[in-house]
Amino acid sequence: MISIALLSSSEEKRREISLLLGEIGGLVYGVDNLAGLKEVIGAQSPRIIMALEENPAFEELVREIISLFPQTPVISIISSRDAKRAVKLMLLGSEEVLSFPLSKEQLRAALNRAGKLPTASLSLVPPASLRGLYFYAFFFAALLALGLTGWMIHKHTETLRAAELSQKNSWALPYFYPSALAFDGDNAWIADWFSQSLYEHSTGSWDVKRVIHFPNEMPVSIAITPNSIWTVDASGKIVRRLKNLNLTPVEDYDQLPGTTAIAFDGLYLWTYNSASKRLSKRLTNSRLSEVASYPYPGAQATALVFIHNSLWSLDAPDREILLHDINHPDQIISKTPLPEYSNGKYAPTGLGFDGKNFWTVAQSLPAGSAKAILFRHKKPNPL
Amino acid sequence: MRKTILPRAVPARFLVVSDPSRSEDWGRLTGLSPQGALVSSLGPFKVGSRILLSWEIHGQKFELEGRVLTAKQEISGYFTSFIFFIRTPDRRKISSFLIDFLS
Numbered sequence: 001m002i003s004i005a006l007l008s009s010s011e012e013k014r015r016e017i018s019l020l021l022g023e024i025g026g027l028v029y030g031v032d033n034l035a036g037l038k039e040v041i042g043a044q045s046p047r048i049i050m051a052l053e054e055n056p057a058f059e060e061l062v063r064e065i066i067s068l069f070p071q072t073p074v075i076s077i078i079s080s081r082d083a084k085r086a087v088k089l090m091l092l093g094s095e096e097v098l099s100f101p102l103s104k105e106q107l108r109a110a111l112n113r114a115g116k117l118p119t120a121s122l123s124l125v126p127p128a129s130l131r132g133l134y135f136y137a138f139f140f141a142a143l144l145a146l147g148l149t150g151w152m153i154h155k156h157t158e159t160l161r162a163a164e165l166s167q168k169n170s171w172a173l174p175y176f177y178p179s180a181l182a183f184d185g186d187n188a189w190i191a192d193w194f195s196q197s198l199y200e201h202s203t204g205s206w207d208v209k210r211v212i213h214f215p216n217e218m219p220v221s222i223a224i225t226p227n228s229i230w231t232v233d234a235s236g237k238i239v240r241r242l243k244n245l246n247l248t249p250v251e252d253y254d255q256l257p258g259t260t261a262i263a264f265d266g267l268y269l270w271t272y273n274s275a276s277k278r279l280s281k282r283l284t285n286s287r288l289s290e291v292a293s294y295p296y297p298g299a300q301a302t303a304l305v306f307i308h309n310s311l312w313s314l315d316a317p318d319r320e321i322l323l324h325d326i327n328h329p330d331q332i333i334s335k336t337p338l339p340e341y342s343n344g345k346y347a348p349t350g351l352g353f354d355g356k357n358f359w360t361v362a363q364s365l366p367a368g369s370a371k372a373i374l375f376r377h378k379k380p381n382p383l
Numbered sequence: 384m385r386k387t388i389l390p391r392a393v394p395a396r397f398l399v400v401s402d403p404s405r406s407e408d409w410g411r412l413t414g415l416s417p418q419g420a421l422v423s424s425l426g427p428f429k430v431g432s433r434i435l436l437s438w439e440i441h442g443q444k445f446e447l448e449g450r451v452l453t454a455k456q457e458i459s460g461y462f463t464s465f466i467f468f469i470r471t472p473d474r475r476k477i478s479s480f481l482i483d484f485l486s
Binding site for chain 1: 385386387388389390391392393394395396397398406407408409411412413414415416417418419421423425437438439440458459460461478481482484485
């Protein structure tokens with residue numbers, strides 16, 4: 001129980017405040033003047049003095065109380081909320097200043113702290129409590145930074161993976177004996193002579209979209225035009241097909257034995273005969289009449305490709321892509337080596353151009369020892 | 384010297400700028416640094432509220448605006464809040480005062 005000397009000339013106020021203090025465990029000695037206060041302090045040694053403001057000279061009264069009883073904490077109670085006056089009273093020496101209306105919570109807090117007035121720490125560094133806060137702020141900032149870094153690393157890894165994927169230059173194919181390659185928009189066609197089939201692939205994932213089986217043919221070369229797909233059988237038979245679901249044949253041409261590669265330049269069909277090692281320029285009539293013929297300037301062509309008005313061929317034995325002079329196809333303008341084949345594990349069998357890059361399809365060496373492979377090559381000059 | 388302890392917490396006035404309906408309050412500064420002030424008061428402050436602090440130390444008067452960063456009630460019933468000084472010039476002002484005061 002805390003003993004309190006309560007100084008107020010108003011008996012009613014003393015009673016009112018005494019009731020409140022009594023409820024929170026205070027033992028109140030009410031006095032109505034300074035002389036009474038001296039008497040109570042001398043006789044009862046209360047722990048706290050509470051002084052009520054009742055006239056304008058309240059500050060003088062507080063000053064006097066503090067000078068008379070410097071060891072006893074003084075709590076001033078002012079009649080109305082006035083922060084300036086409260087601060088002034090605290091500067092005079094009041095430990096706390098309360099104002100009407102009084103609440104039990106405020107009285108209890110003030111009594112709890114009476115005689116234990118906190119100190120003030122002046123420092124160039126933040127108070128200890130804030131340093132803790134700084135620590136947590138730093139900790140969470142570090143955590144956030146760590147998370148952000150992790151996320152950035154994750155994104156970077158993803159980007160690298162995407163870049164790696166985009167830089168991937170070879171794909172294994174689900175068959176073993178590819179013989180030709182041709183692009184048609186977003187799709188690519190690859191012929192497999194052993195399974196006697198054409199495989200349609202989507203160029204992004206290289207998944208097989210469909211397979212068309214030719215029970216009576218062994219495709220060795222293909223050429224694609226806006227409306228048709230041309231195929232060459234191992235016997236030399238050339239067939240023009242519709243680009244429908246089953247690649248329905250619409251025209252069979254005379255056999256051209258030894259033909260292993262074809263290409264269409266938009267007007268003429270170009271063929272290559274591996275036996276005679278000659279390139280032929282042909283009309284697309286029923287006889288595929290030869291308009292011109294040229295000796296092949298490379299070792300052996302396994303595929304022909306037209307890009308705009310330029311003729312390219314895949315010289316398989318020398319692992320090169322040749323650019324021919326269109327006016328003199330027996331002359332080579334440039335040779336592009338294919339270092340992908342330098343290890344001798346694969347032999348290129350088909351060549352295609354997707355609008356950006358050359359691609360070759362290859363069978364393993366020895367044939368059938370591994371799945372077929374597809375290579376993407378850098379764009380050769382002067383494309 | 385980087386720190387000193389005053390035997391009595393410094394009386395101060397607090398005006399809650401962000402709540403004009405609240406009359407000016409008072410309490411004591413129990414800590415002061417260039418970053419902010421630790422204050423003890425019978426009335427609570429809401430975290431995030433803007434406070435105008437006024438106090439006087441050794442005859443030098445200060446009136447700075449801050450934001451309540453933390454607020455908690457002590458066992459005694461008093462509320463302890465850290466008021467972060469918003470403006471850089473205010474922090475510089477306190478810093479130079481403290482450098483003089485502590486030297």
